Amino acid sequence: MPKRPNSKSLGLSWFNPKRAPVHRVHSTAQFKVKHMMISNVLGEFTSITGVLERDENDVSKSKLRASIDADTINTREPQRDAHLNSADFFHVENHPDLTFHSTSISKNADGELKVSGDLTIRGVTRNVVFDVEGPSPAQKDPWGNTRIGLSATTRISRKDFGLTWNAALEAGGLLVGDAVTITLDVQFIKEC
Numbered sequence: 193m194p195k196r197p198n199s200k201s202l203g204l205s206w207f208n209p210k211r212a213p214v215h216r217v218h219s220t221a222q223f224k225v226k227h228m229m230i231s232n233v234l235g236e237f238t239s240i241t242g243v244l245e246r247d248e249n250d251v252s253k254s255k256l257r258a259s260i261d262a263d264t265i266n267t268r269e270p271q272r273d274a275h276l277n278s279a280d281f282f283h284v285e286n287h288p289d290l291t292f293h294s295t296s297i298s299k300n301a302d303g304e305l306k307v308s309g310d311l312t313i314r315g316v317t318r319n320v321v322f323d324v325e326g327p328s329p330a331q332k333d334p335w336g337n338t339r340i341g342l343s344a345t346t347r348i349s350r351k352d353f354g355l356t357w358n359a360a361l362e363a364g365g366l367l368v369g370d371a372v373t374i375t376l377d378v379q380f381i382k383e384c
Contacts, residue, residue, distance in 0.1 A: 218341075218379040221260050225350070226369030228361060235267035235276075237290070244380050246327075256294040256307060258376075263288060280357040287314045295319070307344060313353040322346045322376070330382070338382040345375045 219240050227233040242258030262282045265273050277284040294309035305324035310317050326342030333339055350356075350372050359367040 220377050222375045222377075224373045224375075226371070228367060229365040229369070233267060233272075235265060237261065237264050238266060239264040240376075240378065242292075242378075251299055251305065252297055254294075254297050256292070256297070256309070258292045258378075260290040261288065262290055281314075281355050283314055292320075311346075311348070311353075314355060316353045318348070318352050320346045320348060327380075339379050340382070341377070341379045343375065343377050345373065347371055347373050 221237040221240055223235050224232045237260045239261035240258060242256065245255040247253040262284045263277060265276050265282070267273055267276070276282055279285075282290075289312075291312045292309050294307050296308045298306050298308075300306065305326075307322045307324055308319060309322075311320045322344035323346070324342055324344045327340045328342065330338050330340050349370050350368075351370055357368070361367060
C-alpha cells in the first residue's frame with residue numbers, strides 16, 4: 193500500500209481544532225438579526241469544529257471546512273432558543289449541523305482575504321463570501337502549542353436557506369428581519 197502523504201510532504205501547515213481541540217471560549221460563531229424592526233438580537237453557537245488546510249506559500253490553495261452544532265444555539269432566552277431549534281427555523285431534529293466548505297480563497301490588493309464557499313443551513317446550500325480579518329501571526333501558547341486566529345464575517349438572507357417563519361406586527365412590518373450577519377472568531381491549533 194502506498195504511503196499516505198503527510199502535511200510536510202504536501203507543503204501545507206495543518207490547523208485542526210477537531211483533532212486538537214480548542215477551548216470553546218476561544219472560538220465562537222455569532223449572528224445578529226433585526227427584531228421587531230427596532231433592534232438587533234444577538235446569538236451564538238457554542239460548538240464549532242473544523243479544519244484549516246493552510247498553504248503558507250499560496251493562500252489560494254488553502255481550504256477551510258467547518259461544522260456548527262445547531263443545538264448549541266444561545267440567545268440568552270431559552271424559549272427563543274427552543275423555537276429556533278424547532279421546525280419553524282433550524283429544524284435541528286432533521287438538520288443538526290450548519291456546515292461551510294470553502295471553494296476559493298483570494299487576497300485583494302489591500303491584502304484582505306475573501307473566502308467563498310458553500311454554506312449549508314437546514315439542508316439548503318448556498319454560496320457565500322466571508323470577509324476575513326487575519327489570520328494572525330502564529331503564536332506559541334504557554335504549553336508549547338502553535339495557534340493562529342481569524343475573524344470572518346458575512347451577511348445572508350435567512351429566507352435563502354428556508355428560514356421563512358415570521359409574524360406580522362400590528363403597526364406593520366415583521367417580527368424577524370431577513371438579513372443575518374454571521375461572525376466567526378476562531379482559533380486553530382497547529383498539528384504536529
